[in-house]
Amino acid sequence: MAPLLAIPPFPGARAPAFAVPGIALDADPDMLLAALARHRVGGCYWGRQLAGPARLDAANWPADADPWPLLDAAEEVCLPAGDPRALLALAAGKPVRFTNGEPVNKHALVDAYLTGWQWRDPFSGAIINLLQAIELCGFWRKPIDDNRDIAAVLGFAHWKRPTVAPLLWNGQDTPFSGGVPALARGDLVAVWRSRLSKAQTAALVGRPVLEVEDGFIRSVGLGADCVPPLSIIVDGAGVHFDPNQPSGLELLLQNSVFPPDLLARAQQLRAAIIAGGLSKYERGGSAPLSRPGGSRRHVLVPGQVEDDRAVTSGGALSSNLELLRRARAEAGPDAYVIYKPHPDVLAGHRKGLIAEGDMAALADRTETTAPMAALIAMADELHVNSSLAGFEALLRGKPVTVHGVPFYAGWGLTTDRGPVPARRTARRSLDEVVAAAYLLYPRYLDPETGLPCPPEVLVQRLTAAAPTLDPAASAVVTLRRATGRVRRLLGR
Incomplete structure (x- = not known):
């Protein structure tokens, strides 16, 4: 029985x-x-x-x-x-x-x-x-039902597939495809768009597509180092970082009614993220950082990957140098400006380095080692382009000036300098945005059981200990880090 x-x-x-x-x-x-x-x-x-x-x-x-x-x-x-x-x-x-x-x-x-x-x-x-x-x-049934009509999954690197497969499973299989699959009219395709070939991109014109991206609590370790994601976003309306069209997240924030029990859960999750020192890629220590500028107002400026779709899709400044210039101009000469390069750029994998002379002229300090969560806790305010660090700062009660148009701009929580779409008319509390962005929008995987899980489970796992990579994955990470160091030395 x-x-x-x-x-x-x-x-x-x-x-x-x-x-x-x-x-x-x-x-x-x-x-x-x-x-x-x-x-x-x-x-x-x-x-x-x-x-x-x-x-x-x-x-x-x-x-x-x-x-x-x-x-x-x-x-x-x-x-x-x-x-x-x-x-x-x-x-x-x-x-x-x-x-x-x-x-x-x-x-x-x-x-x-x-x-x-x-x-x-x-x-x-x-x-x-x-x-x-x-x-x-x-x-567990909900994502399976959402995945039922997926006929092909395109653009996913092999190292990413083990953790993505359970989250895109349709009850029978996860139809990863390396080429251009034969598709019937109306077949739904899940894509990691930045990795599609030209032939795959052409084959998808006019077809229904689910865009997949990293979730906002992703892993301990970089995607550019081939550390697989433990959360993803699956969006059939658009992508959250492109303000040219409404995404599923924007529609949640614009139209949803958030019941009290969901908001209470969001508040508890926010407290757990802060207590764990978590950011998208890091688990930082909870020990406070010293203030290198003493009593001066500390302004943190997080850099981004300049050729990332979150920057190139529109509504954002095109360079980290321009962001740093604007932050310095607005903060004024008396502020202590800390610039933190994006970890993918710092690792040598992606574009976005600022010349040392420009950095010295605009920033009082360039921070390369301290965890983002600890830096946010120490800073008095942030200036961001479209970086998720701005949202992570809102979680911690910090004022945020936004020069691009990330998903969290335009709801009354940030000082907006970018071209926020006029369609964002709702005014939201912080816990409402947390509920949408962390509880309702992404999908999460428990690294211990391999099962889809609520975000609270992943936060607990990442807070307690970083997931252990298998030997093959660890070797890939080591190789990627060595490659990044060579690229940096060559100035690429």
């Missing part, structure tokens, strides 16, 4: 036991069945999507099929006595009978397949109640 709920077999997952036999617990069966129907979980809920017959029975109900579309179409359900799928039919509000004529005992089925088990949170190992287990299965 197996429990009705299970963890989907996400590629590469190392899932612990979700259910262990336990003492049957008293619970309202109707409440539990309503929760199953609301989240559409139970059985092989990640399985193939099939059209169902009006009369559903064991012969036309494949074991590897998602039960819910079949139940949507069914007018009646006939199953062998004690079949756990009878519970799903009852949850769907369908008339159910057993083939041997035995009456359907709802309470006995609930005890056998739901309340007669102890449910464990796979991330912490803690015992959770049955409603929490159902909600967790619903959490």
